Amino acid sequence: MEKIDFIDVKPSAKATISYPSGVEVDLGKELTPTQVKDQPTVTWEADAGSLYTLLLLNPAPPVREELKFKELLHWAVINIPGNKVADGQVLAEYIGSVAQEGLGLLRYVFLVFKQTEKITTDELLPKGIRDLRRVIKTRDYIAKYNLGAPVAGNFFEAQYDDYVPILQAQLK
Numbered sequence: 001m002e003k004i005d006f007i008d009v010k011p012s013a014k015a016t017i018s019y020p021s022g023v024e025v026d027l028g029k030e031l032t033p034t035q036v037k038d039q040p041t042v043t044w045e046a047d048a049g050s051l052y053t054l055l056l057l058n059p060a061p062p063v064r065e066e067l068k069f070k071e072l073l074h075w076a077v078i079n080i081p082g083n084k085v086a087d088g089q090v091l092a093e094y095i096g097s098v099a100q101e102g103l104g105l106l107r108y109v110f111l112v113f114k115q116t117e118k119i120t121t122d123e124l125l126p127k128g129i130r131d132l133r134r135v136i137k138t139r140d141y142i143a144k145y146n147l148g149a150p151v152a153g154n155f156f157e158a159q160y161d162d163y164v165p166i167l168q169a170q171l172k
Contacts, residue, residue: 006059006071006138007111011153015044015110025156030105033097034163036156039075044112044152046083051115053078053147054085056094057138058108071137072098074108078119078145092125097158098167105157111138113147 017025021035042054056075074095080088099106141147 006057007142007150009149011111011150013045013152015042015112015152015154017042017110017154025110025154027154028107029156031097031156031158032161032163033099033158033167034161036108036158037096037163037167039094042085042110042112043083047114048082050082051078051118052080052083052088052151053113053115053119053145054080054088055111055113055138055141056108057111058097058106059138073125076125076141078121079115089119089121091121091123095171096163096167098164098171099158099160101160101164103159105159107155107157109155110153111150112152113142113145113149114151116146116148119145 014027015025017040019025019031019036019040020038023031023035025031025040044052046052054075054077055073058072058074073092075093076091077085077088078091097106097108
C-alpha cells in the first residue's frame with residue numbers, strides 16, 4: 001500500500017474487496033462512485049476463532065489544506081467472527097464514495113484489525129449522520145478499542161461522477 005498518514009503501521013496483508021457492480025478493489029485502482037455505491041464483500045486471511053474490526057475511511061491527503069475535514073468514516077463493523085463481515089456488529093452503516101466535484105482523486109482505505117477481545121458498545125452511526133462521521137479519527141478508534149496494527153487492508157481512489165449528488169441527497 002502507499003504511504004499511510006493516518007495510522008502508524010501499514011497492513012501486513014491484502015484484503016479482497018468485491019462490489020456488487022462487478023469491480024474489485026486493487027491497491028489504488030481508480031473506481032467510480034457509481035461502481036462502489038453498494039456495500040461490498042470483504043475477505044481476508046482470518047483465524048476462525050478470532051474477532052475482527054473492519055473500517056473504511058476516506059482520509060484526505062495532508063497536502064489538501066483546502067479540505068476542512070481530514071477523515072470521513074464510511075463503514076465500521078466490529079466483532080466480526082473470522083472474516084464473516086455479515087455476522088459482525090455494525091457501528092457505522094456503509095456509505096460509498098462522496099468525492100466532491102473538482103477535488104480530483106480521493107483515497108478510500110479498508111483496514112482490518114484483529115481484536116484482542118469482544119468489543120461492547122451501543123454505538124451506531126446511520127447513513128444520514130455524515131457530520132458525526134467527520135469528527136471520528138482513525139487513531140482514536142484504534143486506541144479506544146485497543147486494535148493495534150491492521151492485519152489486512154486495501155484501497156481505491158475515486159473522483160466525482162453523476163452518482164455523487166444522489167448519494168449526498170440521501171445523507172442529508
